[in-house]
Amino acid sequence: MNKTLISLLLTGALAFGASAPAIADIEHAVQASTQYTDLVTKREVVDKLLNDAVSAFKSPARVSHAGFTAKMPSNMEIVTDRLLQAYQLEPYRTDLLISAANAQIYNKNVDRAIELFEQALSVAPDDIDLHAYLAVWQKFNGNQAESQKHRQALAKLNAGKAQDLTRIFQTIDRVVATPLKEKVDKGALGENGAIVTLGYALNPDGSMHSILIERLETTLKLAQANPKALIVLTGGVPQNHKTEGKLMADWLVAKGVSADRIIEENYATSTVGNALFSSYALARHKVQHATIISSASHVRRGQVLFEIASWQTGPSGITFDTLAYPDKPLKELKQISKGELLGIYRDALRTYGMWSYRSYPLESR
Template identity: 65%
Template sequence: MKRTLLTLSLTAILSSSFYSTPSIAALDAVQPQINYTEMTSQRQVVDQLLNDAYQVFKNPSRISHAGFTAKMPSNMEMITSNLLDAYKLEPYRVDLLFSAANAQIYNSNVDRAIELFTQILDVAPDDVDAHSYLVIWQNFKGNKSEVTKHLNALEQLNKGRVADLKKIMSTIDRIVDTPLSNTIKKPAKGNNAIITLGYALNPDGSMNDILIDRLNATLTMAKKNPNTYIVVTGGVPKNHKTEGKLMADWLVKNGIDKSRIIEDNYARSTVENALYSSYALARHDIDHATIISSASHVRRGQALFEVASWQTGPKGITFDTYAANDRPLEELKVPTGGELLGIYRDALRVYGMWSYRSYPLEQR
């Protein structure tokens, strides 16, 4: 009797006479023509593609030099391929396109990334992030008319985002136009800090010569400016040791009072250097900070710390840099395309735009 009543109830619910139903013409959304068994199988395929992409992303193989550490290009292509295969199965999942586009940015293929960000607008023409990425990367390519087009679209969607993007671009322009320097300057007025960025440790946990070069510059500056705080930041462990800890120990061994040193033993990238250490600057109400890194890296470091400080403060903090001599400064007078790409890419990450947004492949 209960089964009969349940059957009658379901029949009534599905019947057009039971409730008012919109016309078929009004339902313009694409409806999946697939049964639950097939959907489960499709879900498993998508999950496997994303998991495969994540495993490739975690591969420890890197290209590394003093100013830049990157995933292997072949790995980025595999990640992109997996994400786009998943998107074919789930055409509403534009997060997959965002992730694939940013994989191409990491692969230095900006043209391909622009194609994918534009494809997102075919699905969601008012997507603020897609327009934002296109502003930045069309600006990188020098396509001013395209920059204007997407800024105009954003003016109708999110005026605050327009102001932020213009600020990011003008900040990067200013930093890039400022000559590199390896001169130790007098401290600025107010509270000062030195920020020394880490560099990957050797496999045995010892410090690379590039990192020691940064520390020698830090030591000289710290002794000439004895009232400054010193932030040492780097947290990628090797042989159970981190850059931040080893840098702090080295400075103490060479005569710097431990009370001046602030350790960050967690940051795994320049992005995290800026995000984590900016709170130390805020806590100590720092007015001016000098960033020490390799000459090929300091411009990116300054850009990221400036963007991070917009959120954390202190209000009005200023930054400059000291370029350790990994290469002659004259050779680096004009940033390479790869350096500039890294600055723009990571500035967006610090600003809060996630590069990968497709679980389990998620990373700011």
């Protein structure tokens, strides 16, 4: 028995002059005769599936490998499954397909992601973001002709975004081709220079991981070689009521670095956040050149994201380079791995402003 039938019964009762108590009796009788515990709507099912996707997305919260922050792959399969179940019920919700595709990007299954993006494009052939996603991931997969096809389509739909995408590709190609360095150069930062040190997940007790301390050792050497440089310390995932930014600042001050040189950024929870939040500090102080310090396996991603973030915030003409703490021998990292490159492409889009998950309550850049 459904609510429409209940409504019809009530209307009929009114037509025959039934009193209010009689109407109440009819509704009670109809409800009592149903065999269902709850009257579930399609909306309620979709909401439940999306809430399940959110729960899978958040648990476990994060794992980190030398600065590469990602979700557990098994969780991403659950996220994808729930989103696609919801899409079966609401086939106009193309956002569910896009979110599912990006879950597969996090799961490093680019082929599956491309299939889902193309399925979404068949529904919305002029969608600007879909052409951008497909241009990126076809390029990543080495399908240059397919990537170019989507870039051309994007140029017709939104020339400015197509130009930005080309700039992103050029930035990534240049950074990836630049050799990593671990040598500190005295005076290299000049008058309006800055050092930007990227945080690393704290231990559960709130102490700094050895990787983060090694990054700080590198920071200290560069700060001593460039005594006028500003120092931005970025990282805000709390553990035991402490954040990376604050602990890094305390460590450097204890080593003799003036607190006046230090800016703590205690809010970023990812490399994307590092770039977006820190770029405003660089803009405020009119920094002309910044050196980014992180682990060697992570620092190229940091540079790409900071460059993209600075396109919006400035300062105009700011340049970046990197200094690596060699968590791995640099010769082993000379050729970038596919996993590292995937992280760069994925987070470049996020920094540029494209949301990975756009299906409320699963919304995340």
